[in-house]
Amino acid sequence: MVPPGNPLAVLHLDPADVRVTAHAADGYGSLLARTSQPGHQARAATMKIRAAACWCLVSPARAPAAFAAATRLYERLGHPFAIAAAICAGEQRPPAVGPRQPVPPDERAYGALWVAWGLASRTTSADAALRMLPRAADDREWFPAGQLEVPIRHYLEFARGVAVTLRSGDPRGLAPSLPRLLQRATEPVRIAMADQYRWQALATGVMPVEPELLAIGRIAHRTLAPWDEDTLTNLGIPRNSVERMPLWIARVLDEPPASPRRPGDRPLSWGPNGTEAPTAARVRNDAPEPPATSG
């Protein structure tokens, strides 16, 4: 039985392996970023995403810095993936993604995510957002976009759902767009998890927490907050599923350990063995330490 709210448990990953990979990938990403070769910058960006994805699972407080570093690297490369990384980092300033080489499907998907992020963060009004999002059905909306290759249409419907929910105050405005988007976006994760040997060695091409998935989670969390597990169940998101993982992480990222907790709130983090950890233990986990030497 998977404990509720524990991403490591639903992903079947060993916290010691995730922690050592987070440390190594973060440092190696910095090393690659210091070199001047363009190829190294792209590799550094990927490595920072790998580090950030792992930090989300073992020391969430360290994840935004790694996502921010990745954002700057993708920004310099002119790649719109910087937008997804910036949302994960919690940034409100849009990344300066130049028109060096347009990537149309990705740009439209990330553009919709950015509008939804502004809405959920209350920096864009629902009316303004609905004007920004195209309404007319368009064949190109079925084009797969981004790393997870989710059709653009699902991102657009989710962004509209965020606007409707915030305007009405009714979380049902996110049904069915949120569960559908999460279902599609977690498909590559589930396929990667099927190869247990490589997944548990963190040696698959799919990151344990994909930025596009976490960006959806951060937007949904801010739109729905305060929410509980029943809120997600009522939206049609399966209990204790990979689909819930980005929302669990988003909640921890938005609620730092020092913030006052309301009665009935869930704990802010999870322990190393699938148990939810008290705040004090999490602060200790966030402190720099050498990588684990064995699994």
Place this chain on the structure above:
Amino acid sequence: MFFQHILKGIPEAKPDEVERILTKTGIRCNWWRRARRINSEQIKAKLNTGNLYRHLEHYHEAPLTGDRPFGEDTPFISTTAGTAVEDYAAETIYIYDAFWEAAIFATRSFRCDGWIFYGYVYVLGKPAVELQEFAEEVRNVHLYPQFLRWRHQGEITAKIEIPSVRLRCAELYHGPKLAEQLSRGEQPEPVEVLPNQAYCPPDRYTNILGGL
């Protein structure tokens, strides 16, 4: 035909075994190492698309007619060369680093000692599973769209053996120490480097004609 530089991670090999690989045997597939003797007829039977699929997708599973994982009898040898040039040119979101991929396999995700071999294989730019001499670029989405998820590891699949003359050197890494070096942002330093004096660098065999 192209000479493709590759890295191959092998965990927990003993120094004398590595020395033997570099000076005598080269890297042999698990099937050859297990059977000890193989012949051309058997090789011909083994090199097919079905077995390449099993190597990539069912390495740790026993075939229906077998009693041990396919990986123990595979005629293929997985190596890495990082993200394909075509993918980089197309501004793929993730660009995978060959050293990282090889190190993860060599040290079992930083848990143990492991060797990274540096060498080269021949690739054709098109599928050629039956031809022992040429490695398969399964990382290339244009050649092998069905193996899309192997693109990230920069997988180049060699066959039967990588002869010792094509191996430049082997570097030993201590997994936990490598993780510490990387986490500090330091250039990874091998514990030991074994060069191969008999290495035949590929640039010796390229043809460039000068003008008169």
